[in-house]
Amino acid sequence: MISHLRSWLALPLLIVLACAQAASSDPPSRVGRLSLLDGDVSMRREDSRRWEDASLNWPLTAGDEIATGADGLAEIRIGSTALRLGNRTAVDILRLDDERIRVRLDEGSVAVRVRSAEPAAAIEVETRHGAVIPVGPGQFRVDHDEATVSLTSYRGDLNFRSDDSDIIVTEGRRAHVYIADGTSVRWDDPADDDFAEWVLARDERDDALGAPRHVSPEMTGAEDLHEYGDWRTSDEYGEIWYPRDVPSGWAPYRSGRWVSVAPWGWTWVDDAPWGFAPFHYGRWVLLGHRWAWVPGRYVARPVYAPALVVWLGLPGVVVSSGPAHVGWFPLAPREIYLPSYRYTPSYVRRINITHVTNVVEITHVERDRRHARYAYRDHRDAVTLVRGDVLRDSRPVFRDAKRLDEGRWQLPRVATPLPPIDPVRKIGPDRGERSHEKDARSDRRPSPRERDDADDRRDRNRDRETTREPAVGSSVGAEDRRPARAESFGVRPMERRDDRRDHDRERRDAERRERIRASPQQDGLEPPPRQSQPEREQRLDPRRQHEQERRERDQQHMRQLQLQQNESRREAEALRRPEQRHIEPRSREDLQQRTDELRRQQERRDHTQRQFEQQRRRDVQDRQRFAEQQREHERDRREQRQAIGQQRELRREQQRLDPQQSRQEREARRPDGRQDGETSRGRP
Structure with a gap:
C-alpha cells in the first residue's frame, strides 16, 4: 500500500521533469x-x-x-x-x-x-x-x-x-x-x-x-519595415507589407546566401537592409506580379525561424542531367512550417500560430508530410534553383540562380528536411589555421624532397588502383572497358601501364642520385637544419602566434572560472552537509564568515529592493490621494452649481406664481439698495 502511494505521489514530479526536459530541447x-x-x-x-x-x-x-x-x-x-x-x-x-x-x-x-x-x-x-x-x-x-x-x-x-x-x-x-x-x-x-x-x-x-503598429515590437527586425516598405490592408490576408525598390525578377529568399547556424542548421541571411523580419517570421504571397509579406496574427513575442521555405531536392541528388542542384520556395499564408531540427509539439504550434491555429491540422501534417499542400510548388516566379556547391560554400544565390523553365528541369518531390552540411566543407575549430597554412604553402615552390614524396604517393595510389579486384556484381573490370584500342597495338593494357610506371620510377631515381652527388654534403658541409613543425607553422603564418596566445588566455581564464566554480560548489556542499565531511575548525570558520558576508550582501540587496518598493508604493498612494482630492473638489463644485441652479428655479417659480408681489418688492427697493424711508444717516 505504501509503495503504491509513493508511486502516485512521484507521478506529478515525473510529469513536470519530462515537460521541463522537452522544453529545454527546443x-x-x-x-x-x-x-x-x-x-x-x-x-x-x-x-x-x-x-x-x-x-x-x-x-x-x-x-x-x-x-x-x-x-x-x-x-x-x-x-x-x-x-x-x-x-x-x-x-x-x-x-x-x-x-x-x-x-x-x-x-x-x-x-x-x-x-x-x-x-x-x-x-x-x-x-x-x-x-x-x-x-x-x-x-x-x-x-x-x-x-x-x-x-x-x-x-x-x-x-x-x-x-x-x-x-x-x-x-x-x-x-x-x-x-x-x-x-x-x-x-x-x-x-x-x-x-x-x-x-x-x-x-x-x-x-x-515610432513603434511598429502592425506587428509586435518584440519581432526582431520590425523597426525597418516602415522605412523600406508600405503597409496595405487585404480582405483575405489582413495587414500586408510591400517592399520598395526591389530589382526585376526579385523573389523571396533569392537575394542573399545560406549559412549554417547552430542549433537551427541552414539559415537565410538576406542582403537587403530590411531583410530580417520578413524572412524569419510570417509568410509571403504573390498578388498579381508583386510579392507581399503577410505577418499574420498578432503575437506578443513571435517565434524565430531560420527560413520559412520548403526544399526541393538535396545536395547530391541530381535534379537535371547536369551537376547536382537544390531548390526552394517560400511558404504561402496558412501553410504549415515543419522544422528539420529537434523540436517539441508545443514548439511547432507556437511557430505556426500566426497563420495556422488548428492543432489537429498541424498534427496531421506532422505525422505524414505527404498530406502537405503548397501553393508555389511549381510556380516559376517562386522557385529558386542553384547548384549544390552554392549552399556548401555560402555563395550569393542571386547570380547563380537558374531559370526554372518547363521541360528543362525535372523537379523532385518536396523534401521538407533541410539539406545536410557536407562534412568536407563544414567549418571546424581550426579551419582558419588550415586555410592559412595552405595559402602559405601555395606561395612557394615545392622542394625536391617534397616532389619525390609526391611522386611516391602517386605511384602507390596507382598500384592500389591497378591491383584492386572488380566489385562483386560488376560486369567488367577497368581493363575491359577499351579492349579494341589497346589490343590493336598488340600490347595488353596492364602491361603497358606497368612498363610506363617502371620507366618513370627509374627516371626519378636517377635524378635523385644526381641531386645527392651535387649536394653540399659531398664537400663536407652540413645541410641546413630541418625546422620543427611549430617553427614552420609560425614562419608560414605569423598570425598563428597571436591566435595561439589568445587561445591560451581563454583557456587560462576558463580554468580559473572552473576552479572558482568547483570551490563554490564544495563550499555550498560543506554548508549543506557538514556532518558528512571532515572540515577543519579554521576552514569552517572561514566558510561561516563567507556565508555571513553573502548573507549581508543579500540583506543589502533586499533592503534596497524594499526601499524601491516602498518608494513606489508611496508614489502610488500620493497619486491616489491627489486623485481623490480632485474628485472631492469636483464633487463640491458640482453640488454648489446644483444649489445655485435650484435657487434660481425657486425664484423663477415664485415670480411666476405671484407677479404682483414681486413687482411691489422691486419697486420698494431703491437703486442704491435702501428701503423706502431710509436715509443716509439712518432710519427716521
Whole structure:
C-alpha cells in the first residue's frame, strides 16, 4: 500500500521533469540581429575559433562574439532592445533565450536602449568587476577598461552590483567605479563624445519612426519595415507589407546566401537592409506580379525561424542531367512550417500560430508530410534553383540562380528536411589555421624532397588502383572497358601501364642520385637544419602566434572560472552537509564568515529592493490621494452649481406664481439698495 502511494505521489514530479526536459530541447524563440555595420567589425561564431568579417542581418545567439576596430561601429537588435557598440569594443553573448539576455563586455563602450519593461527585467551586461542591470526601461551606457567601469544613465535608473558594492545610478548622472583594493565611486555628468552623439542620433531616428503598429515590437527586425516598405490592408490576408525598390525578377529568399547556424542548421541571411523580419517570421504571397509579406496574427513575442521555405531536392541528388542542384520556395499564408531540427509539439504550434491555429491540422501534417499542400510548388516566379556547391560554400544565390523553365528541369518531390552540411566543407575549430597554412604553402615552390614524396604517393595510389579486384556484381573490370584500342597495338593494357610506371620510377631515381652527388654534403658541409613543425607553422603564418596566445588566455581564464566554480560548489556542499565531511575548525570558520558576508550582501540587496518598493508604493498612494482630492473638489463644485441652479428655479417659480408681489418688492427697493424711508444717516 505504501509503495503504491509513493508511486502516485512521484507521478506529478515525473510529469513536470519530462515537460521541463522537452522544453529545454527546443531552440530559443528570440535571437539577435546585426542591424548596422560601419567600419571594421568582426565576429566569431560559437562553433568556430576563427574571426571573420561581420555580415548584415546575421542572426546572433549564445556563444557569438562581436568586436569592432578603431573606426568600427555596430548595432545589435534583440526585439525592441538595441545594443550599440563603439570603437575598440568586444562583446560576448553569454545567454540569449526566452528568459534571459546576458552580454559580457570585455572592453570598450556599449549603449543599451530598453523600450519595454519585460526586456528590462531580463537583460544584464556583465563586466570583469560586476554586473550592470537596468531597473526599468531607459537609455544607458557602459564603458569598461582594465580597472574602471563607467556607468551613464541618460534616461531611467541603472544598478551596478559587485561583490562588495551595490550602486544605483539615477537619470542624468554618470558614475566612475574604480576597482582596486576596494570599490570607490566618483560622480560626474554624462560624457559628450562622438559615440554619444551617434547613439543619440540613432535613438532619435527610432523615436521618429515610432513603434511598429502592425506587428509586435518584440519581432526582431520590425523597426525597418516602415522605412523600406508600405503597409496595405487585404480582405483575405489582413495587414500586408510591400517592399520598395526591389530589382526585376526579385523573389523571396533569392537575394542573399545560406549559412549554417547552430542549433537551427541552414539559415537565410538576406542582403537587403530590411531583410530580417520578413524572412524569419510570417509568410509571403504573390498578388498579381508583386510579392507581399503577410505577418499574420498578432503575437506578443513571435517565434524565430531560420527560413520559412520548403526544399526541393538535396545536395547530391541530381535534379537535371547536369551537376547536382537544390531548390526552394517560400511558404504561402496558412501553410504549415515543419522544422528539420529537434523540436517539441508545443514548439511547432507556437511557430505556426500566426497563420495556422488548428492543432489537429498541424498534427496531421506532422505525422505524414505527404498530406502537405503548397501553393508555389511549381510556380516559376517562386522557385529558386542553384547548384549544390552554392549552399556548401555560402555563395550569393542571386547570380547563380537558374531559370526554372518547363521541360528543362525535372523537379523532385518536396523534401521538407533541410539539406545536410557536407562534412568536407563544414567549418571546424581550426579551419582558419588550415586555410592559412595552405595559402602559405601555395606561395612557394615545392622542394625536391617534397616532389619525390609526391611522386611516391602517386605511384602507390596507382598500384592500389591497378591491383584492386572488380566489385562483386560488376560486369567488367577497368581493363575491359577499351579492349579494341589497346589490343590493336598488340600490347595488353596492364602491361603497358606497368612498363610506363617502371620507366618513370627509374627516371626519378636517377635524378635523385644526381641531386645527392651535387649536394653540399659531398664537400663536407652540413645541410641546413630541418625546422620543427611549430617553427614552420609560425614562419608560414605569423598570425598563428597571436591566435595561439589568445587561445591560451581563454583557456587560462576558463580554468580559473572552473576552479572558482568547483570551490563554490564544495563550499555550498560543506554548508549543506557538514556532518558528512571532515572540515577543519579554521576552514569552517572561514566558510561561516563567507556565508555571513553573502548573507549581508543579500540583506543589502533586499533592503534596497524594499526601499524601491516602498518608494513606489508611496508614489502610488500620493497619486491616489491627489486623485481623490480632485474628485472631492469636483464633487463640491458640482453640488454648489446644483444649489445655485435650484435657487434660481425657486425664484423663477415664485415670480411666476405671484407677479404682483414681486413687482411691489422691486419697486420698494431703491437703486442704491435702501428701503423706502431710509436715509443716509439712518432710519427716521
